[in-house]
Amino acid sequence: MFPPYVHFVLDTLAAHGYAAYVVGGAVRDLLCALTPDDHDAATDAPPEKVLEIFGTAARPTGLRHGTVTVVCEGKCVEVTTFRCDGAYRDGRHPESVRFTRDIEKDLARRDFTINAMAMAADGTLVDPFGGQEDLARGVLRCVGSPEVRFSEDALRILRALRFAAVCGFSIEAETAAALHEKRELLSGLAAERVFHEMTRTVCGRHVCNVLLEYADVFGVWIPEILPCIGFDQKSRFHIYDVWEHTVRAMAAAPCAAALRWHLLFHDLGKPASFTLDELGRGHTYGHTAVSARMAAPIMERLRFPNDLRRQIETLLSWHDRQFSPTRAQVLRVLSEIGAEAFFDLLDAKCADNAAKRPEGLEAAQKPWEDARLLGRELLDEGACFTLSQLAVDGNDAVSLGFSGRAVGEALRAALDAVMRGEVENERKTLLRFLASGKKV
Ligand code: ATP
Ligand code: MG
Numbered sequence: 001m002f003p004p005y006v007h008f009v010l011d012t013l014a015a016h017g018y019a020a021y022v023v024g025g026a027v028r029d030l031l032c033a034l035t036p037d038d039h040d041a042a043t044d045a046p047p048e049k050v051l052e053i054f055g056t057a058a059r060p061t062g063l064r065h066g067t068v069t070v071v072c073e074g075k076c077v078e079v080t081t082f083r084c085d086g087a088y089r090d091g092r093h094p095e096s097v098r099f100t101r102d103i104e105k106d107l108a109r110r111d112f113t114i115n116a117m118a119m120a121a122d123g124t125l126v127d128p129f130g131g132q133e134d135l136a137r138g139v140l141r142c143v144g145s146p147e148v149r150f151s152e153d154a155l156r157i158l159r160a161l162r163f164a165a166v167c168g169f170s171i172e173a174e175t176a177a178a179l180h181e182k183r184e185l186l187s188g189l190a191a192e193r194v195f196h197e198m199t200r201t202v203c204g205r206h207v208c209n210v211l212l213e214y215a216d217v218f219g220v221w222i223p224e225i226l227p228c229i230g231f232d233q234k235s236r237f238h239i240y241d242v243w244e245h246t247v248r249a250m251a252a253a254p255c256a257a258a259l260r261w262h263l264l265f266h267d268l269g270k271p272a273s274f275t276l277d278e279l280g281r282g283h284t285y286g287h288t289a290v291s292a293r294m295a296a297p298i299m300e301r302l303r304f305p306n307d308l309r310r311q312i313e314t315l316l317s318w319h320d321r322q323f324s325p326t327r328a329q330v331l332r333v334l335s336e337i338g339a340e341a342f343f344d345l346l347d348a349k350c351a352d353n354a355a356k357r358p359e360g361l362e363a364a365q366k367p368w369e370d371a372r373l374l375g376r377e378l379l380d381e382g383a384c385f386t387l388s389q390l391a392v393d394g395n396d397a398v399s400l401g402f403s404g405r406a407v408g409e410a411l412r413a414a415l416d417a418v419m420r421g422e423v424e425n426e427r428k429t430l431l432r433f434l435a436s437g438k439k440v
Contacts, residue, residue, distance in 0.1 A: 001030070001123055005072040006039045009054075009079060010121040016053050018045040020079075021103060021118035021126065028114050031135055032167075041070075041079045042118060044101045050079050065097055082106035088152040090188070104128045111149065111156045112163065113141045140169040146178035154185035158197035161214055165204025179217055186220045194221055195302040202260045208251035215243060221302060224294050225264075227271040234282030237356050242270045245355045253351035258311035259344050261304075263351060265295040265312065266319055292316040314341045315348055325370035330378060331419040335385040339375070346372045384418050384425040387411055391427040392434060400434050410434055 002010070002022060013020035020043040026036035043050065050068040051058045061069040066081035084105045086096035100106065103118055103126055110116040113131040125132065129143050140163050142149045142156070150157050157179055164171055171179065186194065198218065201210060211218065219226045228242040238245060250263045269290025275283050295316060299309045314337050323329040334342050346368045353364045384390060390411060397407045414430050417423040423433050 001119075002026075002039060002121070003075070005075045006041070006077055007121055008072055009041055009070050009077045012053060013041075013043050013045055013050075013079075014121065016045070016049070018043050018049070019101075019103065020045075021120050023080075023106070023118045024110065024115050027117045027119045027125075028131075028135065030119070031117075031132060039077055041077050042082055042103065042106055043079055044082050044103075046099060047081050050081070066099055083109070085109045085152075094152075108143060110143055111153075111159060113143055114163070114169075116143045134172075138167070138169045139172050140164055140175060141172040142175045142178070146175040147182060150178050150182040150185065154182070154189055155193055155197065157182060157186055157217060158189075158194065158201070161210050161217060162197050162200045162204065165201040165207045165210040167204075168206040176213075179214060183217045183220050186217070191221075191301065191303045195304060198302070199257050199261070202250065202264060203255045203257055205251075205255060207260070208247045211247040211250070212244065222298055224268050224298060228268065231271050231274075232282075233270065233274075233284070234276065234280065236281070239357050240355065242267050248355035249348075249351045252354040253347050256344070258308055258315065259347055259351075261308070262312045262315040262319070262344075262348055265291055265298070265316060266348070266352065267291060268294045288316065288320045311341060311344070315345055318345050319348060319352075323371070325367050325374050327374065327378065327383075328420045330371055330374050331383060331385045333371075334375060334378065335415070335419060339379060342375055343372065346375070384415070387415055389425070390415055390418065390430065391425050392430040396431060397434055400431070402434070410437075 006022060010020040010022070020041055022039050023042040024040050026039040029036040045053065047060070047063050047066045047068050050070075051060060054068070054070045057071050059069045059071065061067055061078070062080075066083050068079050070077045070079055082100045082103055082105065083097045084100050085094035086098065088094050107116040107118060107126065107128055113129040113134045115131070116127075116129050117131040118126040120126075130141075134141050140160055142160075160171060160175065160179055163169055198221070201207060204210065215225060215229050225243065225246075228246060231242040233242060233245075240248060246264060246267050249266070250260050253259050253263055266288060269287040269292075270284045273284040273287035273290050275285070277283060292313065295312065299312065304312070318333075318337060318341075323333055330342075333345075337345070349368045350365050353361060353368075356364075378385070382389075387393075392411070392414065394407050394411065397410045402410050414423070414433055417433060418425045418430075423429055
């Protein structure tokens with residue numbers, strides 16, 4: 001049932017007379033027939049006993065919380081002594097932890113019923129809060145009073161949205177009400193933790209329903225979304241308000257962080273850019289640039305990693321740019337933003353279209369689908385769109401008498417000519433091209 005190294009940890013503790021279980025996420029995943037990423041164990045052995053029993057294989061990684069990491073066959077199992085948490089004062093950390101010999105007390109401190117189950121080495125399930133039934137029904141429910149549990153630790157609010165968005169669970173009514181009620185507590189969390197949980201939610205397959213229902217919760221950290229909710233675009237291209245369009249576009253895109261966050265941001269500027277013409281039609285000229293300006297402080301606030309931030313900025317700046325599915329134009333875009341951003345951009349454009357009025361969708365997608373096919377073909381055939389693929393380099397340009405900035409300009413002109421199909425990417429031809437000083 002568990003991998004051998006996990007059985008080894010449980011069996012070793014049992015051999016010393018202690019109770020030992022796999023707990024939390026791994027039990028949840030196993031009951032859903034998923035392969036757990038990692039296995040956390042819980043035991044009634046005190047941490048110093050766990051250290052003693054496993055000797056050199058044990059690392060005191062979180063003794064204050066009763067956690068010892070056991071390394072076995074190169075894999076790590078976190079072994080935590082059964083504990084019940086003391087009072088929470090800061091909405092994040094329990095002030096004290098007390099060890100207990102009672103697995104049920106340990107399970108009671110866990111956030112949701114589906115995460116509050118333990119499984120022994122022989123497969124026996126300890127499930128005091130009905131986690132198995134909630135899992136079978138796809139229901140997310142707090143252990144105990146949701147208001148109390150979210151007040152103790154506000155991160156649970158975001159974990160709830162994440163489990164709903166990733167696993168498609170529906171949120172039980174009392175838990176759902178407390179998510180709205182207690183949302184302001186999120187402002188006390190560290191930005192990095194908020195970013196991490198929000199990103200998992202944003203990347204969830206079921207993000208659409210979650211962000212429609214709990215936009216106010218996301219709005220605590222990203223109040224820029226609030227004016228989008230219910231904002232009627234008065235546009236014949238749209239059947240949804242700005243927020244619903246946004247989250248439907250997100251859900252229509254592959255589950256990748258840059259792409260999904262980009263789509264969350266791409267229309268934030270619409271309410272501020274909105275004008276009505278004399279015929280009562282809405283327009284939002286230049287809104288994507290406004291959205292890009294609004295996204296910058298959000299990414300700062302949530303401490304987005306720099307590389308993700310740059311990917312999103314590229315997508316925002318290209319979102320509205322038009323190009324045709326021709327070799328020359330596709331190569332130009334590949335050359336300017338790279339292959340990864342190119343395919344993300346096409347995904348973003350198609351997802352955006354898919355969340356508008358359904359009439360004419362096929363025609364709207366066609367050029368982007370053609371560009372995608374062509375892009376793949378060009379990559380497969382090794383078509384040249386970067387300077388490093390060019391059959392000549394800076395030394396060649398210098399030998400031909402170019403110097404300083406002219407070297408780069410000459411190579412760039414050669415690359416442009418190759419991408420336009422005017423010149424072969426072949427050394428002799430390109431040397432001749434450079435020597436002719438064409439377009440330099
Ligand atoms: P994942 O590993 O996919 O993030 P998980 O549920 O395993 O999901 P972990 O952070 O690995 O999450 O936590 C392991 C277990 O610890 C959870 O299943 C839950 O029982 C408990 N837990 C984690 N975070 C909290 C929390 N903030 N409040 C209460 N219990 C928690
Ligand atoms: Mg886990």
